[in-house]
Amino acid sequence: xxxxxxxxxxxxxxxxxxxxxxxxxxxxxxxxxxDSFKTSFLQTDxxxxxxxxxxxxxxxxxxxxxxxxxxxxxxxxxxxxxxCCIFVVGGAVQTAGVAIAMLYAGRLIAGIGVGILTxxxxxxxxxxxxxxxxxxxxxxxxxFNALGQIFATWIGYGCYMTWSGTGNSSEWRIPLGCQxxxxxxxxxxxxxxxxxPRWLCDHDRAEDGLRTLARLxxxxxxxxxxVHAEFNLIMNQIAEEHSQRKVTYxxxxxxxxxxxxxxxxxxxxxxxxxxxxxAIQYFSPQIFAQIGISTGLSLLLQxxxxxxxxxxxxxxILTIDSIGxxxxxxxxxxxxxxxxxxxxxxxxxxxxTSHNTGAHWAFVVLTWMFNLVFFITSGPLSWSIPxxxxxxxMRLKGVSVGAMTSFAFNTMIGQVTPIAITAIGWKYYVVFxxxxxxNAIFFWCYLPETKGLNLEDMNELFRxxxxxxxxxxxxxxxxxxESAKVIARQEGLAGVASKEKMAEFVExx
Numbered sequence: 408x409x410x411x412x413x414x415x416x417x418x419x420x421x422x423x424x425x426x427x428x429x430x431x432x433x434x435x436x437x438x439x440x441x442d443s444f445k446t447s448f449l450q451t452d453x454x455x456x457x458x459x460x461x462x463x464x465x466x467x468x469x470x471x472x473x474x475x476x477x478x479x480x481x482x483x484x485x486x487x488x489x490x491c492c493i494f495v496v497g498g499a500v501q502t503a504g505v506a507i508a509m510l511y512a513g514r515l516i517a518g519i520g521v522g523i524l525t526x527x528x529x530x531x532x533x534x535x536x537x538x539x540x541x542x543x544x545x546x547x548x549x550x551f552n553a554l555g556q557i558f559a560t561w562i563g564y565g566c567y568m569t570w571s572g573t574g575n576s577s578e579w580r581i582p583l584g585c586q587x588x589x590x591x592x593x594x595x596x597x598x599x600x601x602x603x604p605r606w607l608c609d610h611d612r613a614e615d616g617l618r619t620l621a622r623l624x625x626x627x628x629x630x631x632x633x634v635h636a637e638f639n640l641i642m643n644q645i646a647e648e649h650s651q652r653k654v655t656y657x658x659x660x661x662x663x664x665x666x667x668x669x670x671x672x673x674x675x676x677x678x679x680x681x682x683x684x685x686a687i688q689y690f691s692p693q694i695f696a697q698i699g700i701s702t703g704l705s706l707l708l709q710x711x712x713x714x715x716x717x718x719x720x721x722x723x724i725l726t727i728d729s730i731g732x733x734x735x736x737x738x739x740x741x742x743x744x745x746x747x748x749x750x751x752x753x754x755x756x757x758x759x760t761s762h763n764t765g766a767h768w769a770f771v772v773l774t775w776m777f778n779l780v781f782f783i784t785s786g787p788l789s790w791s792i793p794x795x796x797x798x799x800x801m802r803l804k805g806v807s808v809g810a811m812t813s814f815a816f817n818t819m820i821g822q823v824t825p826i827a828i829t830a831i832g833w834k835y836y837v838v839f840x841x842x843x844x845x846n847a848i849f850f851w852c853y854l855p856e857t858k859g860l861n862l863e864d865m866n867e868l869f870r871x872x873x874x875x876x877x878x879x880x881x882x883x884x885x886x887x888x889e890s891a892k893v894i895a896r897q898e899g900l901a902g903v904a905s906k907e908k909m910a911e912f913v914e915x916x
Contacts, residue, residue, distance in 0.1 A: 410624050411540055417600055418532045418544040422551035423593040424487060424524030427494060427586060428468075429555025431521060432685075433713055434582045435461055437563025440702050441578045442571055448507045454825045456507060461821035463511050467497075467518020468525065469814035475523040476656075476807035482610075483531040483603045486523060491594030494520030495587055502584040518814075520590070526810040529794035530802055534603040535623055538861050542727035545794050549787035550724060553716035558585070560710035567706055605799050605862075608641050616641070640863040641799070648800040659805055664869040671854060672793045672809035675736075678846040679789035680816035682743050683839035684781050686824045687712075687774060699760075699767065708771055712778050719782030726783075731858040732792055736850040739784025744843035746777040751836035758832075785846075789813065795857055798866050851877055 438444055439457040449456050471490070478486040497517025504510045529545045536544035563582045570578035601623065607616035617629055617638050625631035648654075659669050695705035727735065750773050757766040793809040794802070827835040855868060855876045864883035872881045 410626065411537065414536050414540065414544060414623055415547075417535060418547045419551070420593075420596070420600060421487065421528050421531050422547040423589050424490065424521075424528045424551075425548040426551040426555040426558075426589050427593075428521045428525050429552035430559040430586050430589070431464060431517065431555075432552070433556035433559030433709075434563050434586065435464070436709060437560070437567055437582060437706055438579045440706065441567055443574055443576050444579045446574065447576070448510060454829055458822045458825045460507075460510055460514055462818045464514040464518040464521075465814045465817040465821055467515040467520075468522035469518075469811050469818060470515075471519040471522020471524075472526045472807050472810035472814060473522075474519070475526040475810075476804045478523070478527065479606075479803055482606055483527055483534070484597050484600065486527045487531070487597045488594050490520045490523035490527070491590045491597070492520075493517075493523070494590045495594070496520075498583065498587040498590065502580050502587070517586075522810065522814060525790070526806055529790045530806055531603055533791075533794040533862065534605045534802075535601070537624060538859060540728060541795060541862075542732070542791055542858065543724045545791040546720065546724045546727055546787040548790045549782060550717065550720040552786070553713065553720045553782055555589075556713040557710075557717055560706070560713040564703075564706045564710045568703060571703065604638075605641055605645075608638075609645050609799050613642065637861075640861060644798055644863045644866075645800075648798060651800075654800045654804060656804055656808070659801060659808060664866070665801070667874065668796050668805065668865075668869050669808060672796060672805060673812045674849060675789055675792055675854075676809045676813035677816050678740070678842065678849070679785045680813055680820055681839065681842035681846070682740070682781060682785055683747060683836070683843075684778070684786070685817050685820040686835075686839075687778070695771070699762075700771075708774075712775055715775050715779045716782040716786075719779040720787055723783045723787045727787070727791065728858060731856050732788055733850065733854050733856045735784040736788055736854060737847050739780055740843045740847035740850065742780045743777055743785070744840055744847070746773045746780075747836050747840045747843065749773055750777075751833045751840065754833035754836070792857065795860075795862055796865050796869075798863070855881060 439449070439460060445453065448460075471493075475486060475490075478489070481489060494517050497513050497515070497520055499513075500509055500516060501513030504513060525548070529548050532544045532547065533541055559582065562585055566578050566581050601619045602615075604616040604619040604623070607613070607619060617634070618627070620634045620638055621627050621629040621631060624637070625634050628634070658665065660666050695708065696702075700708070723735070750770055753766050753770045753773075757763045757770075761767075793806050797805040824835075852875060855872050857865070857868070860868065860883060867883055868881060
């Protein structure tokens with residue numbers, strides 16, 4: 408088996424944790440819209456309670472992402488196992504819920520498990536992957552997120568159509584109970600997969616780290632030149648990090664290179680939520696109701712939306728390591744902005760009382776197009792980019808802060824959306840129009856391209872790369888002959904020369 412295929416398969420298995428996240432995101436729209444659930448739990452203060460059911464899950468994710476930053480002694484696999492156990496408990500409490508407090512508690516506990524998983528899995532994937540396919544491997548997080556949404560929405564739709572109006576709680580208990588199965592599968596088998604070689608090297612198990620690198624990249628050949636080069640890069644960075652004091656959360660913001668990284672990570676995660684995707688995922692029945700679409704039909708449309716999301720993420724996986732991160736983020740945000748502009752206008756001009764079927768279908772199609780582009784661009788990149796920006800010592804805590812930022816904004820969107828839709832309708836979309844436009848401008852100005860770089864090059868990147876980056880490229884010193892750097896420096900191009908120019912310098916040298 409080719410080493411890239413082996414890495415891809417490991418990445419797929421680990422991404423089952425993200426399947427759980429996607430399933431919970433997708434299933435809740437059917438749960439809070441089901442007749443039996445409304446009768447049991449939403450008779451009083453329905454908008455607020457439905458928002459809390461959604462928001463407590465992401466609040467739990469926030470807590471889980473924070474707790475995961477202290478999981479280093481467990482290793483990447485041990486942390487995934489712990490998260491699965493927590494998630495199973497939360498899923499069981501939700502499924503057995505007979506009072507709204509049980510739903511709240513179950514959502515919170517399950518969220519803690521998912522928060523740990525969604526933070527640790529892209530780290531595990533990034534630390535296993537070859538730099539040339541790292542974007543593809545880490546994008547599997549979003550692919551399985553979309554796959555989870557497909558299962559959730561179609562199971563939810565089937566249960567709604569089967570038991571709607573009967574008062575049978577199976578309408579929402581079965582969709583909630585199904586999420587326990589993949590968590591059991593992931594937890595039972597994760598220890599059969601290799602540990603992160605970077606974690607092994609960082610915990611005085613260098614020989615195990617070398618053997619794991621050889622398994623991943625050279626069919627077990629520990630004498631392979633690439634394996635030795637990668638091993639030396641890892642050991643050199645770890646030796647430098649061990650010579651310094653232990654990293655704390657404050658160190659993430661100490662010094663401009665670290666501060667710059669954290670601003671980018673937090674901005675990427677916040678901007679992903681402020682595209683408006685969570686509002687659509689959680690409350691599609693309420694959103695579609697603004698143009699007169701019934702709950703049953705809106706759940707069917709959301710099920711189609713989940714398939715579109717899977718297709719979009721597949722496109723991202725096929726293109727991210729060739730197109731790069733910057734173009735996808737910039738042009739994706741601009742397109743998402745345009746879809747919200749048109750949809751806001753449709754809701755304003757053709758409200759629920761309108762019988763303009765063409766306008767209503769235009770709204771649906773634009774929502775599908777929004778989802779397609781989101782999952783080609785911002786969705787996968789919000790997890791891929793943060794996982795690759797840090798050195799070994801800072802990676803857990805740095806990605807943790809990014810994940811907490813994502814879940815904090817997600818929680819806010821979950822709590823505010825049902826109230827805002829009822830109160831101001833189409834005007835709520837203006838928030839996402841503004842955010843998508845400013846996101847695109849920010850990424851054009853400040854997001855450097857990380858395509859094809861080693862994880863160990865990131866410290867040098869943020870130390871040497873200019874702050875304002877439109878159109879600029881950067882080549883790490885590990886890829887440039889020393890004589891070529893001298894020539895580049897003489898030309899005044901060190902640190903910002905294009906790869907093509909550097910290639911010319913190498914040939915001349």
